[in-house]
Amino acid sequence: MEILYQNLMENFQWQQLVMWAIGGILIFLAIKKDMEPTLLLPIGFGAILVNLPGSGAVDRLIGGETERGALSILFDAGIANELFPLILFIGIGAMIDFGPILSNPKLMVFGAAAQFGIFFTLCLASMFFDIKDAASIAVIGAADGPTSIVVANKLGSQYLGAIMVAAYSYMALVPIIQPPIIKLLTTKKERLIRMPYEQKSISRQTRILFPIIITVVVGIVAPDAVSLVGFLMFGNLIRECGVLDSLSETAQKVLANLITIFLGITIASQMKAEQFLAYDTLLILGLGLVAFIMDTAGGVIFAKILNLFLKKKINPMIGAAGISAFPMSGRIVHKMGLAEDPQNFLLMHSIGVNVSGQVASVIAGGLILQFFM
Secondary structure, rough: OHHHHHHHHOOOHHHHHHHHHHHHHHHHHHHOOOOOHHHHHHHHHHHHHOOOOOOOOOOOOEEEEOOOOOHHHHHHHHHOOHHHHHHHHHHHHHHHOOOHHHHOHHHHHHHHHHOOOHHHHHHHHHHOHHHHHHHHHHHHOOHHHHHHHHHHHHOOOOOHHHHHHHHHHHHHHHHHHHHHHHHHHHHHHHHHHOOOOOOOOHHHHHHHHHHHHOOOOOOHHHHHHHHHHHHHHHHHHHHHOOOOOOHHHHHHHOOOOOHHHHHHHHHHHOOOOHHHHOHHHHHHHHHHHHHHHHHHHHHHHHHHHHHHOOOOOOOOOHHHHHOOOOHHHHHHHHHHHHOOOOOOOOOHHHHHHHHHHHHHHHHHHHHHHHHOO
């Protein structure tokens, strides 16, 4: 027992205690506050796991040789080769209903406007990092974990771990990050604007052709994004084709949840105290937060500008849903609308904008690759 205590004291550092606290906070938010538990719970638990003294979950030096940890092996198998992000996109695509966009294509402009944070952060990050690392960090603003991983991998960023942690942590914390920004940028009168939803029938043929056409167009405009868009749209095609219902259900539930859990705990393998509490990592977390804030602000301000010219006003809160955090952001805007006016149902509009943000974020990631590869 005394030897065990001595080994523990020799290997233990105060930074590990900090990481346990961070992991505990994430677990608390996941369970007590029900904030994206499929993301926060594995990340929080993993943060504790990899910071146990002498943890065998990550690489460690034994007798002058490196022993591979289980999470390191999982990282190589699913993230280093981009397998997990691409498979996850199939599940996300199967969840998405493009009906709100197809019935009101104007909503797509909000998805584009909400990518402002990526390019703003690129300029800011380039003051501190090499341009390829800055570009990889900026894509945190896409609010899209898989896109962030793929871009950072392809650009060879040395900060992949920090970028993954920032992207997925902020995605899960969208319910905390977005509401104060939305309220700061809007008046009560603006938040009370009602937007009646007019249901339009979208033919099955249109729903089937849409993912195919989008894949072809993106493949021509931004070839480096075609794998991401292709997997996303393939998942949607499974949903809409009408002959693969059981496969669509599996992709939406079992596949998406399973890969999300794997992603979460694998991301946590990059949260070792000596890496996570380093200056560069903390700076990346700060820049990632700036990217999320500017994305939200870009969407809201764009809607406010449009209202200067429109007779039929838009509730500017829906602009905030243009980030890619699907469907969290769309639900947040809807709940905020109901909090202001119990009869103001913004769900279909906000989800439509949120879906457009999902597509726009992938295209933005592809454009970043086009510019900097």
